[in-house]
Amino acid sequence: MLLVPKLSSSTSSMPSDDQHRLFRRKGGGGGAAGGHGGGKGGGKGGSSSSKGSSRASDVAKKHGASGAFLNSRSSRPFHIPGIKSQFMAYADGGGKPTVLKSDSAFIGRQAGGGSRSSIYGTSHFGSGYPYxxxxxxxxxxxxxFGFVPVPVSHGYYGGDEYLNMNDTLRPGGHLVTAIIHPSYNSSSATFRLTGDNSSVTTVFDALVANCSVANSSSAITPFSPSVTTWPLPEQVVQYYRASSFALSLDNYNNMATLLANAPVSNDSSLPQIPDTPLPLGLNTTPLQCINTTIGASVPLADVNPGSKFSSAEIAGIVFGSVAGAVLLCCLVSCCCSKMKGEKPSKHEKTKYNRFEIVNTR
Incomplete structure (x- = not known):
């Protein structure tokens, strides 16, 4: 069955979340991963970093992440400006939106609150906003979701606002793209991930672990949108996380999302053009795995961290408490036995009797 963007029988002025969304299959994929090259910046040393990594691993494991991913560079959390929560793969997101302050490039705007259940947008830039x-x-x-939209072209649906942001200001780091080649895909299909560095690196590692994607240290490269740089707007098959992350297919040409067909403003009528079906003969198995894995693993805020201790630390605390209680009981028992075996001296009896006499007068 051909995997195509989902279309309604009638074309509305604005695509709904379901109209152009890829069909998703439940669960991850199988497959072993090779070694991982590179890593994400911004990590802190010391025990706090260790605790954060343990928490991120616990979250990923809880949501079914493979052992290969848990051992990768991406099983570590990271922070973004203006939001207190840690961000990590497989986190649920949610919580209450916050107002960004002076440590953000967008003072006064709301950020956060988006959950994993609303992670999918459509093939149209600007889709997938829960509010x-x-x-x-x-x-x-x-x-x-805390991240800014990923502009794939100049002058495209207001995305220019997010083009010239340095690594410090852009949540998750600079714009990058990653080439995705499913190793078991006999066709020449080439997929690309586009987004901030931390998110693309995380999702790439999840795809290597889940979908038998070919691993390469040179797969992730800086991305600067232009009319000659891929991905182009018409190559995107799915946006995620309020259009802050994109999946594209090199030989896809969606007439509905061409730059030439984009309206001049948000008040202009949207083009009444249906989405172009995905290419005939496309092996949809890797696309299904890629789409599902992105939706499950693309980093979100960990707003319900629960215990500040990792599962290993909790086990250590419980064991130490039980051992301490047993030792205390043994000490009390020994002391009681010793006291019972000793008889008070005559001098002690006299003092005790005098005390009683004093108190009875």
Whole structure:
């Protein structure tokens, strides 16, 4: 069965979340991973970093991450400006939105609150917002998941606002793209991930672990949008996380999302053009695995950290408490036995009797 963007029988002025969403299959994929090259910046040394890594591993394991992913560079959390929560793969997101302050490039805007259940957008830039704004233009909008939209072209649906951001200001780091080649895919299909460095690196490692994607230290490269740099807007098959992460297919050409067909403003009528089906003959098995794994693993905020201790630390505390209680009982028992075996001296009896006499007068 051909995997195509989901279309309604009638074309509305604005695509809904379901109209162009890829069909998703439940569960991850199988497959072993090779070694992992490179790593993400921004890590801190010391016990706090160790605890954060343990928490991130616990979260990923709880949501079914493979052992290969748990041992990868991406099983570590990271922070983004203006939001207190840690961000990590497989986290549920959610919580209450916050107002960004002076440590963010977007003072006064709302950020956060988006959950894993609303991670999928459509093939249209500006889709997938659980709250904030209308239409598809992304300028001046809040950031429901904490990350800013990923602009794939100049002058495209208000995305220019997020083009010239340095590594420090852009949540998750600079824009990058990763080439995805499923190793068991006999076709020449080439997929690409596009987003911030931390998110792309994390998802790439999850795809290597889950979907038998070919691992390469040179797969992830900096991305600067232009008319000659892929991905192009018409190559995107799915946006995620309020259009802050994209999956594209090199030989896909969606007429509905061409730059030439984009409206001039958010108040202009959207093009009444249906989405182009995915290429005939495309092996949909890797696409299904890639789409599902991105939806499950792309980093979100860990807003319900629960215990501040890792499972190993909790086990150590419980064992130590039980051992301490047993030792205390043994000491008390020994002391009681010793006291019973000793008889008070005559001098002690006299003092005790005098005390009684004094108190009875």
């Amino acid at each position: 904030g704004g209308y239409g598809l233009f992304v300028s001046s909008r809040p950031f429901p």
